[in-house]
Amino acid sequence: MILNKLIISVIGEDRPGILAAVSDLLYARGCNIEDVSQTILQSVFGALFIVSTTVEMKAEQLQAVLTEGVSKLNLDVFVRKHEFVTHETVLSQPFVITTFGPDKPGLVRGITGILARHTINVSNLKAVFKGGDDPGNNVMIFEVDVPIATSLPDLRRELKQAAQELGLEINIQHRKIFEMMNRI
């Protein structure tokens, strides 16, 4: 049997029972969850599933089933076929970029623009802007993979300059320091 992989995204107001409802519907349609990641931002629930199913199951069909099944939960469901290929991995080093400073439009753009220019992939981004004076309340944390060929001094200089223009304090550190200090 040839496996068919589908990608499902589910977004809506967070409440108990969303995952139970979605996984129950998937189980009933013979879908196996291979990967799932969920997060909550403020009161918004968001989840991304990769499921394997039979070749007969079409994305549109599953989307209709799920949309119907979770209608009471007021969720948006989107399903598409998983056709993405895994690109050859570029040798890279994991770095963590953190910024502290007051919120304003353009902060994420300012930093990610530089990262994109250096073909640096962001593997995880967490940004919290709660306002106020506590720097810990206005933080962006980018976990990134910096290709070995990247000039670290150049990257550092560009990021520092951008951060200064945006009114941010920025730190660029190899990920290992956080692992060493926090994990045994």
Add this chain to the structure above:
Amino acid sequence: MLSEREILSTLAMLRDEHLDLRTVTIGISLLDCVSDDVNRFINRCQIKIARHAATLVETANRIGDKYGIKVVNKRIAVSPIAVAGAPFNSSQLVLVARALDHAAKSAGIDFIGGFSALVEKGMASGDRALIAAIPEALASTERVCASVNVATTRAGINMDAVLKMGSIVKETAELTASADGLGAAKLVVFANIPPDIPFMAGAYLGIGEADVVINVGVSGPGVIKKAIDRALAADAAIDLGRISEIIKQTAAKVTRAGELIGREVAESLGVSFGVVDLSLAPTPNAGDSVGEIFQSLGLRSIGVPGSTAALALLNDAVKKGGAFASSHVGGLSGAFIPVSEDLNIAAAAAQGILSLEKLEALTAVCSVGLDMVPLPGDTSAETLAAIIADEMAIGVINKKTTAARLIPVPGKKAGDKIHFGGLLGEGTIIPVNNGPNENRFVRHGGRIPAPVQSLNN
């Protein structure tokens, strides 16, 4: 994926709590440079030091940048010059000291340690010459640090050497009188000196060590203080067992940072990695103080009753955290209480809350000893020797390192202000009991025998 808390707690230590790598110290053996010709010896030493230390500063800075941790000092420790330069007389050894000074300067390094002798049981001719050369060597160089080990738990206390060091400390201070006796701030008298201390002024490369080795000193009194403060804010009724646990866990984190960077610097330089020395080493900056930890623990100031118990708790918890975090912890590893280098301790001494006698008691449970203690200029060489003897006795009997770095400030008296500048700090001269008088006890000389290793009461 890292957790937000892991990232933010590490960053808080670096941004707000003065966590840094206090020193990356390269130990370089000079034993293969020996010669009976002083110029040839000097030449070989300079070549070897330059070969290994030339890129130390740049390498340590690059790796510090990579991890976002500042490597504050880069230093050199060499084999004890009394051994490597044993054939030479005092004036020749002063030339060696100047050559070491020059070698350090060329490598962009602020201190080089190892103008040292190990004389706990007796003195060879090289040891005598080196000790006699110390005042001139320290007065005519900027970066050289000297140390003399006069006692060990296995050999006892060499009281001839102790008496001699009383005079040498005084003479060194007098030769640098215009700088408040600064020379004596670069001279440490030890009992049980470790062979791998990365911190100055006691660093030298022990005889049993590798040819070239990287040892790192991590500090972080501010990090420990903040961890205690946070725990107390969360629960004001927290008990001392729990506080000890918090210090231990925090010390472990700090040690791991030091080991990561030390190993990478060693690998990058192609030399072996020695030890992490996790010591709470203060600097004369607010928030980077060991004295402030005493206040967080509920004492009015370091020096009041309870201080020795608090320091015992602190020192032991730091050692436990360090020993857990790294398989190669060495050097001094504990809490330093250098009087002039810590704003808070200097203030306690100035106000008379911390006396020389209480300092001595504290050294029974701290990781070093009487450190950076400014004394009246009229303190006699015999009284200095007697203070040293007391300090050595504490180390020898308790099987620990102790040291004396005393500065009898020429022309100044108790209560006068002194200023060394930089990391060496400033302070107020504290009074010495029986200061200017003779001391017949230390004149007896000979050796105080090694203590019995059983009947431990």
